Amino acid sequence: MRRRDRNDSDRDPDSELFVRPKGYVEDEPIVRRLGDRNLFLGNELAAHPEEGDYSFEYVLSATSQEHPLTTHHRPLTDGRGNAWSAFEAAVDTARRLYRRDGSVLIHCKAGISRSTTLAATAIAAEEETPFRDALAVVQDARPHAMPHPALHELAVVYLAAHS
Numbered sequence: 001m002r003r004r005d006r007n008d009s010d011r012d013p014d015s016e017l018f019v020r021p022k023g024y025v026e027d028e029p030i031v032r033r034l035g036d037r038n039l040f041l042g043n044e045l046a047a048h049p050e051e052g053d054y055s056f057e058y059v060l061s062a063t064s065q066e067h068p069l070t071t072h073h074r075p076l077t078d079g080r081g082n083a084w085s086a087f088e089a090a091v092d093t094a095r096r097l098y099r100r101d102g103s104v105l106i107h108c109k110a111g112i113s114r115s116t117t118l119a120a121t122a123i124a125a126e127e128e129t130p131f132r133d134a135l136a137v138v139q140d141a142r143p144h145a146m147p148h149p150a151l152h153e154l155a156v157v158y159l160a161a162h163s
Contacts, residue, residue, distance in 0.1 A: 025110045029054070032111070032141040034119060038103045041119050041142050043111035057102030060094055062114040069105070072097065078113045080150040087154045094122035116145040121155040125162055131155055 029045040029052035045051045047059050047067035061070040074090035076082050097104045106122075108114035116138050124134035138145045147155065 030111045030142075031105065034123070034141050035137050037098075037123075039098055039119060039123070040103065040105045041111055041115050041138060041145070042105050042107040044107055044109050046105055046107050046111070054105070055103070056105040058097045058100065058104045060090075060097060060104065060106045060118065062090060062106070062108040062118060067107075074118075076108075076114045076118075076151070078108070078151070079148050082150070082154065084154070084157075087151075088158060090118055091121045091125070091155075091158050094118045095126055098122050098126055110144075111142060112144050112146060113148045113151060116142070117147040117151040117155050120145075120147070121158055124155075124159055131159055 026043060026045075029048070030043040031046045031052065031054055032041045033039070034041060040046075040056065044063055044067055046054060047061060047069040049068055056069065058071050059067070059069040060072045060074060061067055062074055062076045064075050066073045072093050074086065074093050076086060076090055094106055106115045106119045116135070120131060120134040120138045123129065123137060124131045127134070135145070135147070
């Protein structure tokens, strides 16, 4: 697999793998609807009203700081070091918002790992589907989506404990 720079297409047709330089975040709002659900995944710019033409009833921010549209703030780190109680509270919040009427944006800095994990875990728990199937829904909408292995592990533990 070759390393690609930002000017290459998002997907390498030979490998179907996406390579994102460490720390790279798009400089425009990213918002992806997850199937026909009223659930959206995005990057941090999606939670800034001046950056896009989006409107959400609820915005769950998994970033270290709140953003202008944030209604629920559940900070997580992208990797190891998340307390179980913080992860559980973030997923519980995502699930509660998912059950409500109205649109929900779940976002992190890049819209790739933390928000992906929260959205997929909420879908798996609420729709009683395996995590891999819920993650496939997220990846259909956002092919770059890939939970950090430590977050993936917490999601599996969460689903086992809450089934």
